[in-house]
Amino acid sequence: xGTIRGRLITIGxxxxxxxxxLLPRNITQRVVDQQTGRMKDTTxxxxxxxxxLDLQGGIHLALEVDESNGPVPDCADAIQRAERVVRTxxxxxxxxxxxxxxxxxxxxxxxxxxxKDPARAKSVIQRTAFxxxxxxDMQNQFQNTxxxxxxxxxxxxxxxxxxxxxxxxxxxxxxxxxxxxxSAAEASTPGALSSLLFQGQxxxxxxxxxxxxEVADSLIQRPDVRQAxxxxxxxxxxxxxxxxxxxxxxxxxxxxxxxxxxxxxxxxATARRDQLTNQSVVDFxxxxxxxxxxxxxxxxxxQHYMAIxxxxxxQGQPPIIKSQISSRGQIELGTKPLQEASDLALVLRAxxxxxxxxxxxxxxxxxxLGEDSINDGIRAGIVGVVLVILIMVGYxxxxxxxxxxxxxxxxxFTIAGLSAFGFTLTLPGLAGFVLSIGIAVDANVLIFERIRxxxxxxxxxxxxxxxxxxxxxxAIVDSNVSTALTAFILYLVGTGPVKGxxxxxxxxxxxxxxxxxxxxxxxxxxxxQRRPAMTTLSV
Amino acid sequence: xxxxFANANxxxxxxRNWAYGITAAIMLVGLGFLATRGLNYSIEFTGGTLxxxxxxxxxxxxxxxxxxxxxxxxxxxxxxxxSETSYVIRARITAEGxxxxxxxxxxxxxxxxxxxxxxxxxxxxxxxTEEVRPKVGKELQxxxxxxxxxxxxxxxxxxxxxxxxxxxxxxxxxxxxxxxxTIAFISVMHLEVSLIVVGAVLTVVGYxxxxxxxxFDRVRENLHKYRRQxxxxxxxxxxxxxxxxxVLTHGTTIATTLALLLLAGEVIRPFAWVMTFGIFTxxxxxxxxxxxxxxxxxxxxxxxxxxxxxALGARAPTVPTGPSAPxxxxxxxxxxxxxxxx
Numbered sequence: 064x065g066t067i068r069g070r071l072i073t074i075g076x077x078x079x080x081x082x083x084x085l086l087p088r089n090i091t092q093r094v095v096d097q098q099t100g101r102m103k104d105t106t107x108x109x110x111x112x113x114x115x116l117d118l119q120g121g122i123h124l125a126l127e128v129d130e131s132n133g134p135v136p137d138c139a140d141a142i143q144r145a146e147r148v149v150r151t152x153x154x155x156x157x158x159x160x161x162x163x164x165x166x167x168x169x170x171x172x173x174x175x176x177x178x179k180d181p182a183r184a185k186s187v188i189q190r191t192a193f194x195x196x197x198x199x200d201m202q203n204q205f206q207n208t209x210x211x212x213x214x215x216x217x218x219x220x221x222x223x224x225x226x227x228x229x230x231x232x233x234x235x236x237x238x239x240x241x242x243x244x245x246s247a248a249e250a251s252t253p254g255a256l257s258s259l260l261f262q263g264q265x266x267x268x269x270x271x272x273x274x275x276x277e278v279a280d281s282l283i284q285r286p287d288v289r290q291a292x293x294x295x296x297x298x299x300x301x302x303x304x305x306x307x308x309x310x311x312x313x314x315x316x317x318x319x320x321x322x323x324x325x326x327x328x329x330x331x332a333t334a335r336r337d338q339l340t341n342q343s344v345v346d347f348x349x350x351x352x353x354x355x356x357x358x359x360x361x362x363x364x365x366q367h368y369m370a371i372x373x374x375x376x377x378q379g380q381p382p383i384i385k386s387q388i389s390s391r392g393q394i395e396l397g398t399k400p401l402q403e404a405s406d407l408a409l410v411l412r413a414x415x416x417x418x419x420x421x422x423x424x425x426x427x428x429x430x431x432l433g434e435d436s437i438n439d440g441i442r443a444g445i446v447g448v449v450l451v452i453l454i455m456v457g458y459x460x461x462x463x464x465x466x467x468x469x470x471x472x473x474x475x476f477t478i479a480g481l482s483a484f485g486f487t488l489t490l491p492g493l494a495g496f497v498l499s500i501g502i503a504v505d506a507n508v509l510i511f512e513r514i515r516x517x518x519x520x521x522x523x524x525x526x527x528x529x530x531x532x533x534x535x536x537x538a539i540v541d542s543n544v545s546t547a548l549t550a551f552i553l554y555l556v557g558t559g560p561v562k563g564x565x566x567x568x569x570x571x572x573x574x575x576x577x578x579x580x581x582x583x584x585x586x587x588x589x590x591x592q593r594r595p596a597m598t599t600l601s602v
Numbered sequence: 603x604x605x606x607f608a609n610a611n612x613x614x615x616x617x618r619n620w621a622y623g624i625t626a627a628i629m630l631v632g633l634g635f636l637a638t639r640g641l642n643y644s645i646e647f648t649g650g651t652l653x654x655x656x657x658x659x660x661x662x663x664x665x666x667x668x669x670x671x672x673x674x675x676x677x678x679x680x681x682x683x684x685s686e687t688s689y690v691i692r693a694r695i696t697a698e699g700x701x702x703x704x705x706x707x708x709x710x711x712x713x714x715x716x717x718x719x720x721x722x723x724x725x726x727x728x729x730x731t732e733e734v735r736p737k738v739g740k741e742l743q744x745x746x747x748x749x750x751x752x753x754x755x756x757x758x759x760x761x762x763x764x765x766x767x768x769x770x771x772x773x774x775x776x777x778x779x780x781x782x783x784t785i786a787f788i789s790v791m792h793l794e795v796s797l798i799v800v801g802a803v804l805t806v807v808g809y810x811x812x813x814x815x816x817x818f819d820r821v822r823e824n825l826h827k828y829r830r831q832x833x834x835x836x837x838x839x840x841x842x843x844x845x846x847x848x849v850l851t852h853g854t855t856i857a858t859t860l861a862l863l864l865l866a867g868e869v870i871r872p873f874a875w876v877m878t879f880g881i882f883t884x885x886x887x888x889x890x891x892x893x894x895x896x897x898x899x900x901x902x903x904x905x906x907x908x909x910x911x912x913a914l915g916a917r918a919p920t921v922p923t924g925p926s927a928p929x930x931x932x933x934x935x936x937x938x939x940x941x942x943x944x
Contacts, residue, residue: 428729490870
């Protein structure tokens with residue numbers, strides 16, 4: 064009696080744990096905000112089973128360092144830098160849960176679920192990281208030409224949108240709605256571009272409300288606006304979204320077109336915390352040629368702001384140049400956390416990517432195809448299960464019913480196991496699962512056949528059941544361990560979908576051992592206890 | 603109570619030469635196909651481009667092929683895939699001329715251009731593309747081979763520890779036979795060898811081993827139980843005793859693989875074919891290859907279980923050794939009918 068209760072409690076705990084592993088839970092995802100088209104973090108509730116790309120559709124890319132222009136000495140380091148760059152770029156896709164991971168030593172895997180356009184994904188990822196330092200627009204040339212640009216836009220029929228406060232206004236000024244003299248002199252209507260811009264904290268910095276940056280971007284991309292730009296000045300967006308108070312802003316920088324130096328010359332960048340001033344600092348080193356050039360330039364630009372631009376995006380707020388810098392310099396980040404400093408150092412190193420990336424493998428699966436695969440797989444699974452149930456119950460009668468009950472638990476345990484360990488369900492994994500249902504009953508078949516044999520040998524019911532389980536155990540353990548070993552090798556050696564298949568197989572073996580041996584034995588014990596007078600077993 | 607093959611008493615081992623013959627014939631046919639046609643490696647292994655296209659209306663494959671030729675993509679393979687409006691286009695890097703005009707990276711673009719011209723833009727959608735560089739494919743081939751060899755080695759060690767090396771060797775040889783037979787089958791059926799199919803071959807390895815081990819486990823047990831029987835008889839007895847289990851388990855497994863084969867869609871179909879064949883060859887080899895080979899090994903290098911194997915030679919026993927040895931012996935003294943419940 065005691066053993067039965069203990070067994071039932073164990074089974075109950077297993078079932079509860081499995082159900083707990085499958086309950087919908089809050090998961091933080093980065094998703095596209097429909098209104099602004101930007102990425103943001105949201106939490107959603109869903110069942111924690113991850114579907115592979117082949118089931119939900121998406122793009123899988125494998126990248127390596129391109130060595131066609133000469134060998135790269137340390138590809139592992141290069142790939143680590145590349146991972147950093149790709150990670151920062153991946154937000155452009157608006158993919159939920161993008162995967163960027165290093166496989167082996169020198170290969171980078173990128174998985175974008177739901178993304179449909181491989182060409183776009185490739186172009187964004189493969190774009191070589193380009194780092195440059197540029198001085199910001201110290202003479203406010205851009206701000207001074209804003210009225211002309213507004214005039215050009217007005218002539219082209221572009222109206223300012225919405226009720227945004229007009230003109231270049233002080234963000235933290237007294238009255239943001241006050242119309243400044245410049246545009247008031249031009250026209251009574253606010254300028255299309257200037258109405259979107261707020262003055263930033265340093266020369267050449269402007270802030271655009273997050274929800275309007277797309278409009279602003281489309282305006283500054285216009286050929287006629289580019290024509291009207293002051294000579295030698297470019298506009299570059301900041302890489303991060305900044306929040307000031309309740310609103311989010313994106314920084315726009317007017318910078319000189321000519322970089323004072325590019326990432327080619329950068330050899331090193333490390334983050335540290337200054338012991339004396341307790342400031343976060345990024346140290347960087349330049350090549351000798353770069354150092355000479357940088358020294359000349361910085362001598363001319365003392366007290367000017369220098370924008371660090373990676374792939375056309377300004378990284379962080381431009382730091383001020385305090386003195387002449389030659390081959391070694393440092394960027395002071397003030398009281399900002401060290402994490403930010405190491406991020407910047409990583410970006411700087413990433414910018415100095417020694418070689419471009421090359422795509423060595425690419426798969427793109429349409430979402431509809433993935434859905435079809437799931438539906439077909441589930442249909443095959445259901446038919447397979449029904450057939451197995453028919454065979455088992457038809458042959459073993461009541462004992463077969465017990466085995467089917469164990470099979471139900473087997474399915475629950477396997478799916479819960481996949482979910483609990485965070486494994487991804489792939490199409491081969493689904494096929495492996497369906498197949499494993501057929502194989503999972505093997506342990507029960509072995510046990511039942513043994514019980515029959517023991518009964519034929521004239522043993523009592525209770526003894527036949529006990530001995531049946533005991534004698535079948537050797538065969539069950541040996542056969543399952545050898546299958547698990549092959550599956551384990553498959554897991555070690557295989558990649559992608561095959562790994563998923565192997566994992567499903569291993570979890571399935573473990574689950575079938577528990578359900579076929581432990582659960583069925585318990586059911587038998589209960590059965591025998593309820594009917595002590597029973598002389599024949601329906602097996 | 604339904605019982606299949608209860609108290610079956612077939613002389614399986616007697617038919618071993620027939621079994622060798624059948625297997626040799628299958629292998630020869632497979633080898634012939636392998637030598638002349640080779641294996642149909644997927645682009646995962648060869649490198650190249652695969653595109654699965656779904657069209658709104660039925661388009662003859664000849665028309666697509668013509669369009670591909672027109673844009674300079676020769677030697678691409680076009681197959682309909684599951685339905686009449688679904689096609690798979692494969693351009694292998696090894697396929698002659700497939701990449702003379704365009705590198706792998708550009709093949710997808712070229713195919714799209716060809717489809718725009720022949721099917722019409724907007725009349726089709728590309729539901730799947732795969733592009734693999736040959737270097738990755740090379741790695742995969744090595745890995746697949748490594749996986750099979752490693753699994754053999756690990757099994758050999760495990761079985762040597764659990765049984766003894768003779769059993770391990772017999773099981774591994776029988777499984778190696780299954781791998782060869784499966785590869786022959788893949789070649790004859792011209793199935794595409796993808797990663798999933800390699801996974802299926804490895805599953806067959808596991809399944810066949812599983813089956814052999816169940817029988818060997820019974821052999822081990824019976825060797826201890828019936829001291830007077832020779833190995834030949836013990837093998838036959840063990841196979842007969844495990845026959846009901848074999849029928850049941852193979853039945854349920856076949857049921858699920860058939861469900862996969864018929865219902866799980868085109869991508870899984872090669873996997874299901876290999877598994878279906880693998881179940882048959884695995885069952886066959888456990889009975890007709892593993893057991894006779896164990897007999898051969900014991901004859902060559904007799905261990906303590908080699909009772910009578912040497913004396914038997916390769917022939918069935920005409921006169922039972924020892925004083926009357928029935929194939930299914932009487933059970934040992936029956937245990938008392940009532941035993942106190944623990």
